[in-house]
Amino acid sequence: HWGYGKEDGPSIWHKNFPVAQGSRQSPIDIVPLQASHDSSLGPIVLNYDHCTSLNIYNNGHSVVVEFDDTDDRSVIQGGPLDNPYRLKQFHFHWGGKGCHGSEHTVAGNSYASELHLVHWDAIKYRSFGEAATASDGLAVLGIFLETGDDHRWLHTITDALYMVKYKASVTDFKGFNPKCLLPSSLHYWTYPGSLTTPPLHESVIWIVLKEPITVSEKQLGKFRMLLFSGEEEDQRIRMENNFRPPQPLKGRKVRSSN
Numbered sequence: 001h002w003g004y005g006k007e008d009g010p011s012i013w014h015k016n017f018p019v020a021q022g023s024r025q026s027p028i029d030i031v032p033l034q035a036s037h038d039s040s041l042g043p044i045v046l047n048y049d050h051c052t053s054l055n056i057y058n059n060g061h062s063v064v065v066e067f068d069d070t071d072d073r074s075v076i077q078g079g080p081l082d083n084p085y086r087l088k089q090f091h092f093h094w095g096g097k098g099c100h101g102s103e104h105t106v107a108g109n110s111y112a113s114e115l116h117l118v119h120w121d122a123i124k125y126r127s128f129g130e131a132a133t134a135s136d137g138l139a140v141l142g143i144f145l146e147t148g149d150d151h152r153w154l155h156t157i158t159d160a161l162y163m164v165k166y167k168a169s170v171t172d173f174k175g176f177n178p179k180c181l182l183p184s185s186l187h188y189w190t191y192p193g194s195l196t197t198p199p200l201h202e203s204v205i206w207i208v209l210k211e212p213i214t215v216s217e218k219q220l221g222k223f224r225m226l227l228f229s230g231e232e233e234d235q236r237i238r239m240e241n242n243f244r245p246p247q248p249l250k251g252r253k254v255r256s257s258n
């Protein structure tokens, strides 16, 4: 199976997932000065007030908070999107102690971590699975995390991580609204890309916020106590550096909201 190690990491994924060498792969290095400002790009609008988080689980690659996406209770719309897209889950990517772990980079600089809020177009497609294989089926909102002061709301998540230490462990996680994880500005870059993990489907409209949120090294350290490995496995492999490096732009245009 795929992972982030020497033998099963991003440089090997193309063997089982040839689209890894496709024309619209993610993440990318975003070069602000080369992004084209597009005045037709309106603001993104997040309607998360009636969102219903269900559980938090360790899928062996990241820690994921899942939402009830059986109706349009929490959606993202506006910006480059033609329809409202339903929130399905969010998860993180991070580095090892002291080194960086974001997936997207900005003018070659990486952040300590990156949060992905994954949405799908439930107007046009009947399921997440169907949307995930369509060229415009998914919209992922990327938020950079930099280290500094404690984040006042992230502890709700980090306090639950000990419950999902091992791969495939899951626990209830109700009443969490990810709106508390947004920075003050919703200015963004947007470009057509892919899932950043296998199956690497080229089905994502990426919306990457320019402003990072600040979390403490202590809070980020709690993500690193998670394990890639399952409870029954004898090897205990710390979950860290679960990020794919930037991929070739291949002529794609990155647009800037403003």
Ligand SMILES: NS(=O)(=O)c1ccc(NC(=O)NCCO)cc1
Pocket: 116, 118, 140, 194, 195, 196, 197, 198, 199
């Ligand atoms: N890192 S990412 O591009 O945001 C991403 C989001 C969803 C997936 N896959 C997913 O949601 N599969 C649904 C069932 O596992 C993979 C990568």
Ligand SMILES: [Zn+2]
Pocket: 091, 092, 093, 116, 196
């Ligand atoms: Zn991700």
